[in-house]
Amino acid sequence: MDSFKVVLEGPAPWGFRLQGGKDFNVPLSISRLTPGGKAAQAGVAVGDWVLNIDGENAGSLTHIEAQNKIRACGERLSLGLSRAQPVQSKPQKVQTSDKQLLRQPVPDASKQRLMEDTEDWRPRPGTGQSRSFRILAHLTGTEFMQDPDEEFMKKSSQVPRTEAPAPASTIPQESWPGPTTPNPTSRPPWAVDPAFAERYAPDKTSTVLTRHSQPATPTPLQNRTSIVQAAAGGGTGGGSNNGKTPVCHQCHKIIRGRYLVALGHAYHPEEFVCSQCGKVLEEGGFFEEKGAIFCPSCYDVRYAPNCAKCKKKITGEIMHALKMTWHVHCFTCAACKTPIRNRAFYMEEGAPYCERDYEKMFGTKCRGCDFKIDAGDRFLEALGFSWHDTCFVCAICQINLEGKTFYSKKDKPLCKSHAFSHV
Template sequence: MDPSPGAAMKTEPGLAPRTPAATPGPASRPPWAVDPSFAERYAPDKTSTVVSKHSQPATPTPMQNRSSIVQAAQQAPEGPGRTPLCYKCNKVIRGRYLVALGHYYHPEEFTCCQCRKVLDEGGFFEEKGSIFCPKCYDTRYAPSCAKCKKKITGEVMHALKMTWHVQCFTCAACKTPIRNRAFYMEEGQPYCERDYEKMFGTKCRGCDFKIDAGDRFLEALGFSWHDTCFVCAICQTNLEGKTFYSKKDKPLCKSHAFSHV
């Protein structure tokens, strides 16, 4: 009978050999192994039934700034020979006028389509052919923050298929904004790389060194191992993806299954 997840496997002489358990579930396992939603998006490559490859940490998409899409109407003084047509009323403009989106306007007719505020100062937004003042644009089009639920009117973070204020998308441990840095998920919470390794990092049973993101590893005997560290305790033959025996939580190849360790 196969050992339960997380328990060490002990095989006595004469018993059938075992293979490494593919999916043990200790709480300290990396998020891509225990969080289905994370694994779905960042699924690691599999090279055999027992060996996995750590997914690289997630990275937010580049931040966007609202100011990058705001526009400003240019004011042009009246002068001889200048008689453009107003784009809105189609009448000749005599005197001062505005230039916006490649068209000419009477200053009093270049207005927000919602509140009718004159937009000769303060900037405007264009969306699907309509002109908005900043306030009306934010009310209608600005995304909401996944954490505080308020409208985002400055820099916008995109992570986990949601939008966030920069100051709201933070490491669950140190509370530092993650911004454009890589992060890890654990129990639905984002962690910066430093705090994740400190709190949830996994050590290799064979060498006692940390298993880093990007390292190939396997789970066997209730422990995690670098793929190169899972070897016979007697002859050092690599047992990756192979049948093995176990004594005192040490893996043994078939040739040394009955040896003393």
């Protein structure tokens, strides 16, 4: 930790904002800087810890006491600061395969609360999450095979042939770094990232984009026969068992010749069809819902959710927001008409706005500190201006005037004791 002293020449504003304090059980630190301000020109950085203010130990001050102490400095402000040295770590080389599992990021606290609040509008079993697409392989066995008796008769005349076994399905293992001892001098996230507080403000709403399930690629040709044989040999309820001739689950007749296996049952290829349109599902994907089998097109028409704006079926990309489902091109900013997708947005008079247009149309700045009043911040209106609740103080003694009688002179609030003082 490097300790140093900074002296700023007045008058205010000083060009920085504090966070923490004794009442928050967090050391006082610099949370935001005004670009080109006095603090920035003096070399103060976001995340610097405040050790003392005009010689007084900052560790014993609450947030309000620290603010009042700074305001009372007048024409000269002396700060004792401490800055943590960045910890550099050697990057580790990790061997990974070509196919990697997607890594689900751990949600931060605000997004976790959003996910909990929106549990009641997540897809229910039988709609989005129950659309268990099954490839015609282990579940459907899309390759035809010969009758066991015919195959046995051919074995004596066929030249023995070695077939390379299909590669086993493996799940790539992720390499995780070993446990590391936390460094006490590591800077907090709000210090490393200046936009941390703004990006994770409690008023911002995250949206989730999900893609409508589509049929997966059919099982490769060279693997289908072995999959069908495995399913037919070990299947139940109509499939072949212990080398016996399979029975079609649809017509309950013995299958002589080619057949396929789906959902643990054997079928004639021409009898494995969509329950609604009758399309043969020999190739491609299918969906199973409440015991019925559907092709992708019929499933979308029957079970796909409706868009909250245009009321049409959503068969492609789905967006979840405000406990409803939307087409991506239907959920747009009310000002610029661009799709919001997975960006943060604000609601104003029942209409969504992207962050840029909301700040442009509805954003306000605090008269006291000249910083933006974010949605969710406590503020008040006085003297024709907007103020943070902690910034509305007497211009002389810095006592907080929220909810109290005050006087004004030159657009500056004054308490009763200094009502006739020179400003």
